[in-house]
Amino acid sequence: MFDLLKDFWLLFGRLFPFPTRPGLRKAGNPDRSSPVLVTCNFELTVRKVIQALERDHIDAWVLVAPTKGINVWCAAGGGHFTTDTVVSILKTSGIENLVDHRRIILPQLSAVGVNIWALKDRTGWTPHFGPVDINHLAAYLTGGEYRAERRHRRVEFPLKERFIMGTNLAFNSLVFLIVPFLVASIWVTGLWWKSIALLFLLGVLNSVLVLWLPGNPGVRKGFSLGLLASAVFVVMAQTAWTMEPAATLGWTGWIVLLSTYLGYDMPSWSPLWRADVKELVTGVKHTHVEVVPERCIGCGLCTIVCPASVFELNPEMKISRVVHLEACQACGACIENCPKEAIDNNFRAGVCSCPTCTVINSVKSHKRKDAERNGGETEPVAAAGCCESGDCESGEIECSQHQWIPDNVI
Amino acid sequence: MSTLVYMRMLEQTPTKYDRGMRILTFGCIDRIKREIASTWIEPGQDVLEIGCGTGSLAALMTRRGARVLGIDISENMLAAARSNAPDAEFIHMTATEINKLGEDRFDRIVATLSFSELSEDELDLVLRVSSVLLKRRGKLVVADEVPPSRWWRRVLARLVRWPLASLTFLLTQNTTRALKMYDIRVERAGFRIVHHKVHLLGTLALIVAENTNDS
Numbered sequence: 040m041f042d043l044l045k046d047f048w049l050l051f052g053r054l055f056p057f058p059t060r061p062g063l064r065k066a067g068n069p070d071r072s073s074p075v076l077v078t079c080n081f082e083l084t085v086r087k088v089i090q091a092l093e094r095d096h097i098d099a100w101v102l103v104a105p106t107k108g109i110n111v112w113c114a115a116g117g118g119h120f121t122t123d124t125v126v127s128i129l130k131t132s133g134i135e136n137l138v139d140h141r142r143i144i145l146p147q148l149s150a151v152g153v154n155i156w157a158l159k160d161r162t163g164w165t166p167h168f169g170p171v172d173i174n175h176l177a178a179y180l181t182g183g184e185y186r187a188e189r190r191h192r193r194v195e196f197p198l199k200e201r202f203i204m205g206t207n208l209a210f211n212s213l214v215f216l217i218v219p220f221l222v223a224s225i226w227v228t229g230l231w232w233k234s235i236a237l238l239f240l241l242g243v244l245n246s247v248l249v250l251w252l253p254g255n256p257g258v259r260k261g262f263s264l265g266l267l268a269s270a271v272f273v274v275m276a277q278t279a280w281t282m283e284p285a286a287t288l289g290w291t292g293w294i295v296l297l298s299t300y301l302g303y304d305m306p307s308w309s310p311l312w313r314a315d316v317k318e319l320v321t322g323v324k325h326t327h328v329e330v331v332p333e334r335c336i337g338c339g340l341c342t343i344v345c346p347a348s349v350f351e352l353n354p355e356m357k358i359s360r361v362v363h364l365e366a367c368q369a370c371g372a373c374i375e376n377c378p379k380e381a382i383d384n385n386f387r388a389g390v391c392s393c394p395t396c397t398v399i400n401s402v403k404s405h406k407r408k409d410a411e412r413n414g415g416e417t418e419p420v421a422a423a424g425c426c427e428s429g430d431c432e433s434g435e436i437e438c439s440q441h442q443w444i445p446d447n448v449i
Numbered sequence: 450m451s452t453l454v455y456m457r458m459l460e461q462t463p464t465k466y467d468r469g470m471r472i473l474t475f476g477c478i479d480r481i482k483r484e485i486a487s488t489w490i491e492p493g494q495d496v497l498e499i500g501c502g503t504g505s506l507a508a509l510m511t512r513r514g515a516r517v518l519g520i521d522i523s524e525n526m527l528a529a530a531r532s533n534a535p536d537a538e539f540i541h542m543t544a545t546e547i548n549k550l551g552e553d554r555f556d557r558i559v560a561t562l563s564f565s566e567l568s569e570d571e572l573d574l575v576l577r578v579s580s581v582l583l584k585r586r587g588k589l590v591v592a593d594e595v596p597p598s599r600w601w602r603r604v605l606a607r608l609v610r611w612p613l614a615s616l617t618f619l620l621t622q623n624t625t626r627a628l629k630m631y632d633i634r635v636e637r638a639g640f641r642i643v644h645h646k647v648h649l650l651g652t653l654a655l656i657v658a659e660n661t662n663d664s
């Protein structure tokens with residue numbers, strides 16, 4: 040019963056934090072060589088992760104990190120799933136006494152907040168970024184190589200997710216619209232409940248159809264849907280329901296207005312577009328990211344952390360470059376994790392795609408990264424990626440981890 | 450619209466934080482900080498402050514003549530602290546990493562409204578490590594929100610707190626949680642409580658505990 044209520048709430052209230060106790064969990068019967076995964080303490084995520092692992096017969100240790108009950112991506116963007124968080128759960132879980140290896144698998148989307156170079160420096164554990172979706176973990180673990188296919192590194196927005204986000208979009212818009220609806224019902228009887236029904240219908244349609252609607256994400260897609268929906272409505276009103284022309288006109292305008300409003304909010308409910316205020320109105324434009332060739336050492340980490348497959352690595356040239364700039368969501372993961380600060384960007388105090396986190400991501404994380412590297416009282420240590428650059432051989436900088444190359448570059 | 454509002458709400462700034470805490474504690478936290486600096490800190494002592502926030506207590510303690518090292522995980526807070534308490538030293542570090550700071554090094558470890566931010570496991574670890582970090586007979590000074598000990602006070606505190614906490618959250622997007630079973634936890638980690646005073650209907654406590662471990 041309680042679970043059912045919880046699921047019902049999660050259908051509308053995904054956005055709100057829903058914590059479960061942080062700490063160590065087991066999936067199956069893990070032993071001293073089993074993989075160690077880290078996840079957030081959003082109740083739904085933890086449940087799904089354990090379920091997926093047990094379904095795929097993966098025995099693993101799961102570290103539920105204290106992320107204030109917020110999901111991985113939003114927590115990482117909002118500063119609740121950071122290097123500090125992982126350091127903390129590694130220490131408090133006592134996992135180092137339970138396994139013989141020192142490899143941890145982080146969710147890929149935590150890359151927005153977790154800097155793996157700093158994490159390795161501070162804990163001695165070797166971090167790897169797993170796939171975006173826990174359902175692809177089995178493939179990732181095969182052969183013990185910790186390797187994810189490129190398509191498993193991309194964030195998708197499948198139909199089911201679009202439907203759920205549509206209900207959330209409508210529900211959260213309702214919070215702001217319920218008062219105007221009730222007030223308007225003074226003049227038009229029954230307007231409020233009809234409007235609520237309309238809001239949910241248009242919210243779900245806006246979200247489900249978002250990939251196909253004409254126009255840029257934002258008000259334009261919402262407006263397109265409004266026109267389409269009102270066209271259908273006019274036909275129905277005139278043929279089946281024999282509504283008066285004045286009333287038909289009124290409802291038509293109302294439909295377009297509501298749909299445009301929902302469209303304006305839609306990008307922030309999607310994992311594909313970011314929610315910058317100005318851009319929500321003028322249509323989502325994309326920010327600028329560029330690899331500075333002189334600084335890039337071709338470690339390939341940007342190709343791993345990017346949820347939108349923006350980068351491509353040229354292994355011979357040992358250099359990465361931007362190939363799909365239009366897909367960039369300005370999440371800041373590449374900038375947070377590039378060991379050489381080789382990714383030039385024009386992120387203003389950007390806001391990430393998730394409404395719960397509100398992140399001034401890239402700008403902030405840049406500063407944080409420096410601070411973390413120099414954290415504690417230790418002198419700055421050269422990032423491990425220097426192995427590739429040959430700087431350490433020339434004796435210019437001291438390399439602390441000679442062997443380590445971040446993840447497996449595809 | 451909903452997005453915009455949520456975005457604004459979750460933005461954390463140091464000034465907002467200080468304001469939030471002041472409202473939530475009826476200004477009591479400022480008084481407690483002054484009491485800590487004047488009563489529980491001596492000139493020349495080495496003090497570690499866990500979760501230094503905006504550095505308001507660190508400033509009071511350095512003025513008293515103590516050598517203060519403050520740690521926090523928020524760069525924003527650290528920046529504010531550095532300008533508020535220029536004589537103290539501040540570093541970015543999580544509470545669970547304080548073992549890196551050595552042994553037998555501090556006369557006082559101070560934490561105001563920061564232990565309640567930790568998860569239970571984190572808190573136990575921090576308390577254990579604190580007793581190693583503190584010199585013998587060194588003291589742990591904690592001011593935090595606690596659940597009142599009597600049931601009717603708990604009910605009353607809930608009633609008063611709920612609207613206040615909602616209001617504070619709306620104004621400043623900050624809130625606190627109560628520290629549960631702090632006395633047992635503190636004692637289990639090897640401390641002896643030497644001073645315990647509650648404020649605000651027993652919802653805010655100042656606890657001073659002495660290190661009994663011989664390290």
Ligand code: SF4
Pocket residue numbers: 330334335336337338339340341342358359376377378379380381382
């Ligand atoms: S992460 Fe930085 S250094 Fe590594 S390949 Fe990408 S741009 Fe180059």
Ligand code: SF4
Pocket residue numbers: 328344345346347348349350366367368369370371372373374
């Ligand atoms: S390129 Fe854009 S989407 Fe990809 S990691 Fe960097 S900021 Fe995020």
